[in-house]
Amino acid sequence: MDRIAITGGAQLNGIIPVSGAKNSAIKLMAASLLTDQPLRLTNMPRLADTKFLGKLLTRLGTHVDEREGPDGSETILHAPEITSGFAPYDLVRQMRASFNVLGPLVARTGQAKVSLPGGCTIGARPVDLHLQALEALGAKIDLHEGYVYAQAPRGLKGGEIEFPFVSVGATEHAMLAAVLADGVTVIKNAACEPELLDLQICLNAMGARVEGAGTPTITITGVAKLHGATHSVIPDRIEMGTYAVAAAMAGGEVQLTRSRPELIDSLLVKLEEAGCGVVRTEDGVIIRRNGHRLEAVDVETQPYPGFATDLQAQFMALMTTAKGESRIRETIFENRFMHAPELMRLGADISVSGGEARVRGVERLEGAEVMATDLRASVSLVIAGLVARGETTVSRIYHLDRGFERLEEKLGACGAQVRRIKGEPEDAIDND
Numbered sequence: 551m552d553r554i555a556i557t558g559g560a561q562l563n564g565i566i567p568v569s570g571a572k573n574s575a576i577k578l579m580a581a582s583l584l585t586d587q588p589l590r591l592t593n594m595p596r597l598a599d600t601k602f603l604g605k606l607l608t609r610l611g612t613h614v615d616e617r618e619g620p621d622g623s624e625t626i627l628h629a630p631e632i633t634s635g636f637a638p639y640d641l642v643r644q645m646r647a648s649f650n651v652l653g654p655l656v657a658r659t660g661q662a663k664v665s666l667p668g669g670c671t672i673g674a675r676p677v678d679l680h681l682q683a684l685e686a687l688g689a690k691i692d693l694h695e696g697y698v699y700a701q702a703p704r705g706l707k708g709g710e711i712e713f714p715f716v717s718v719g720a721t722e723h724a725m726l727a728a729v730l731a732d733g734v735t736v737i738k739n740a741a742c743e744p745e746l747l748d749l750q751i752c753l754n755a756m757g758a759r760v761e762g763a764g765t766p767t768i769t770i771t772g773v774a775k776l777h778g779a780t781h782s783v784i785p786d787r788i789e790m791g792t793y794a795v796a797a798a799m800a801g802g803e804v805q806l807t808r809s810r811p812e813l814i815d816s817l818l819v820k821l822e823e824a825g826c827g828v829v830r831t832e833d834g835v836i837i838r839r840n841g842h843r844l845e846a847v848d849v850e851t852q853p854y855p856g857f858a859t860d861l862q863a864q865f866m867a868l869m870t871t872a873k874g875e876s877r878i879r880e881t882i883f884e885n886r887f888m889h890a891p892e893l894m895r896l897g898a899d900i901s902v903s904g905g906e907a908r909v910r911g912v913e914r915l916e917g918a919e920v921m922a923t924d925l926r927a928s929v930s931l932v933i934a935g936l937v938a939r940g941e942t943t944v945s946r947i948y949h950l951d952r953g954f955e956r957l958e959e960k961l962g963a964c965g966a967q968v969r970r971i972k973g974e975p976e977d978a979i980d981n982d
C-alpha cells in the first residue's frame with residue numbers, strides 16, 4: 551500500500567493547472583451507454599475512479615480508448631451494442647457512482663441488473679431516491695440479494711420526479727434515464743451543482759433535449775435515439791478548492807489555471823474572510839498569503855452554490871492553525887468528520903459533537919503518521935502536513951488516487967516536499 555510523506559515548512563509558489571472534474575467525468579462516461587455511436591470526452595482526468603468505471607463499461611460492451619489529444623487527455627467511449635446488462639458487486643462496490651449505469655442501461659435496453667453500492671465510510675448513503683426516480687419513469691424495480699433488477703420492456707415513460715431533498719447523484723441518474731424516455735420528464739428540487747449543467751451540455755450535444763440544469767427544475771423531452779458527440783469535461787472545482795486551501799495553509803503565492811473562479815466562490819469568500827489574498831482571474835484564481843496567521847472563520851456545508859461538503863475536510867485542516875475558534879457544520883453527510891481524529895494526531899485541537907466540529911487554532915502542528923479515511927479526508931491530511939513540523943506520512947492513499955490527478959507532482963512543482971513511498975497494492979473501498 552502506497553503512502554505519502556510530506557516534510558512540512560515549505561511555502562508554495564507557482565502555477566497549478568486544474569484537471570477535468572472527476573465527479574462530472576464519471577457521469578459523462580455513463581452517458582456513453584445511451585448511444586451506439588462514439589462519445590469523445592476531452593479534458594479527462596486520469597484517476598483510479600475513471601479507470602474503475604472504464605472497467606465496468608468495458609464489461610457492458612463499451613470500447614474505452616484513452617489517448618492524448620491536442621488538449622490533453624481524452625477518452626473515447628463507444629458502445630455499439632450493450633453486450634451485458636449486469637454490473638457486478640465487485641465493480642460497483644469500488645465506486646458508488648458506478649451505480650449510475652443502471653438508468654442508461656434500462657433506458658437503452660429495457661433491463662439491467664446492477665449491484666447496490668453497499669455501505670461506505672461517509673454515512674449510510676442509500677440509493678432510494680435513484681430508485682424512486684426510475685420508478686417514476688415507469689421502470690419496475692425489484693431488489694434481491696444485494697442487486698437491483700430494473701425492467702422497462704416497452705421503454706421508459708416521461709414523468710414527474712420530485713425529490714424530497716437535494717441529491718446530486720439521483721438528479722444525474724434521473725437525467726441519464728429520462729433522455730430516452732417517451733414524453734416529457736420534469737425533475738423538481740433538482741441538485742444545482744455545476745456538474746449537472748455539464749451533463750446537460752453533453753447530453754444535448756448527443757441530441758437530447760434537456761433544459762434547466764443548474765436550477766431546481768429540469769425539464770427533459772425524451773428523444774428516440776442519441777448520437778455521438780465531443781464534449782470537454784468541466785474543470786474540477788474540488789481540486790481547485792483543495793489547492794487554494796493548500797496555498798492558504800502553506801503560504802506563498804499559487805496561481806490556479808484552466809478553471810473558473812466562480813465555481814468555488816463560497817470557498818473564496820471564506821478564504822478572504824480569514825485574511826487570505828484572493829485574486830480572481832479569467833481562468834482561475836491567485837491565492838496569496840505572506841507570513842501572517844489566518845483568522846478562524848465558521849463554515850457550514852450546503853448544496854451548491856453553498857460551501858461544498860467535499861471541501862470541508864480541507865478547510866478544517868486550514869483552521870487547525872488559524873487564530874481563534876472555528877465552527878464547522880456538516881449538513882450533507884453524517885459521519886464526515888473522520889479526518890478530525892487524524893488531524894488531532896498532528897496536534898490539532900478539535901472537538902466534534904454531532905454535525906459540528908469546533909477547531910481551536912494552535913500555533914503549530916507536529917508531523918506524525920496518519921491514515922486516510924476517505925477521498926477528501928486524505929487530502930486534508932496532506933494539507934496539514936504542509937505546515938506540520940518534521941515529516942507526516944499518510945497511509946491508505948488509494949483514497950487520494952481516486953480523485954486527485956498527479957497530486958505529488960502538482961504540489962511538488964510549487965515547492966512542496968511531498969513524495970510517494972511505494973508499497974503493496976490494495977483494494978480500494980467506495981466512498982464519494
Ligand code: UD1
Pocket residue numbers: 573574576646647673674675676677678679680681716717718719720859860882883884982
Ligand atoms: C455527490 C458527489 C460527492 C459529493 C456529494 C454532495 C459524485 C461522484 N459524488 O455524491 O463527491 O460529496 O455529491 O455534493 O458526484 N441520499 C439519500 N438517498 C439517495 C441519494 C442520496 O438519502 O438515494 C443522501 C445521501 O446519503 C446524502 C445526501 O443525500 O446524505 C446527498 O447525497 P448526494 O447529493 O446524492 O451525493 P452523491 O451524489 O452520492
